[in-house]
Amino acid sequence: MTNREYHADPAISKSDLDQIHRSPLHWQYRKAHPPEQTPALLVGSAVHKMILEPSGFADEFAVAPETDRRTKAGREAYQAFQESAAGKTVITPEIYRLCTDMAEALSHCQTARQLLTGGRAEQSFFWDDAHTGIRCKCRPDYLRDGFCVDYKTTQDASPEAFQKAAYRYRYPVQAYWYLHGLGKNGLSGLDFVFIAQEKEPPYAAAVYYADELFLQLGQQEAAADLETLAKCRSTGIYSGYPEEILPLTPPKFALRDLM
Structure with a gap:
């Protein structure tokens, strides 16, 4: 299956979950108006x-x-x-x-080079979610014995910066989603690793693995997103942000400055 054919399939991907997490309204609009x-x-x-x-x-x-x-x-x-x-x-x-x-x-990164050798890139996998019945999909960057590898470009591949980026872009959901989907297709027992490479010279790279807590967080968030989508499909209502007036509380880092 080509990348274009994969993206055209209506099954739910991790990027769909990200839009649903923002709001069902955003997901519905993006489905009707694919971004250029x-x-x-x-x-x-x-x-x-x-x-x-x-x-x-x-x-x-x-x-x-x-x-x-x-x-x-x-x-x-x-x-x-x-x-x-x-x-x-x-x-x-x-x-x-x-x-x-x-x-x-x-x-020149020996670990990354080994992870991207002896496997296959860009394979598509599909499964039905056991709880909601929703058709799901994933397309790992690279699969090899023992590993599901995801290649990321980033501004800063250092441990502290990439950890922040991982939570901002919901990489726990991606790691869980891919390993879960692969397991549904008979490919279990894999470790999920990220190869993070900076987009500016000298293009330094680092390799990180998804630990158990990382995957648990991803599982929790993915399940909540699927449940939200199932409810929307059942009711036909794809809501945006909450309609009630919400408190605008200072972020934690600002509160520390007040101490």
Whole structure:
């Protein structure tokens, strides 16, 4: 199954859970109005392809030539390029250099290199949730013996910063969701690991694993999100934020400053 076919399938993914967690109204709107690919998403897709499936990079991406399209020769060269790149995603030479630089830097991280060797990338899995009956899906970045590997680009891959990013972007839900889905497909006993690589030179990388508490938190949040979706489908009501007037309490860090 291609990435496009996977995303077109209506089964519920981790990104769906994130939208439902924000509010069912946000999830419903996004389903009806799929977001367009932003420059940041384009870079992320290209980097993932270069890291996880380098041999297939040229099948999906085409690098635009550095031609002066103000000239006749430049316009003709670019036209020929467009014809040869039909069906592929066009990226700039700058994005391509970023991809190759990040891949080169990651190749020097022995742990990451071993985790991304001897397995298979981008496989799709589906299952039915036992409690709600909702059809679910996941598409791990990379599977190999004993490990489900997820590659993340980040501003800061240090332990303290990545821990904060993990909770901000609900990585516990992702780790649980993928391991649960794989288990439903007969692939159990795997450890979930994140390869975090910074997006700025020197493109430093670190590897983290999801511990038991991390997975328990993910399980709790994923179950709550599915229950919310099941209720919405039953009632036909996809609510937004709470309608009652809510207190606006200072955050904990601000309260510490008052002490």
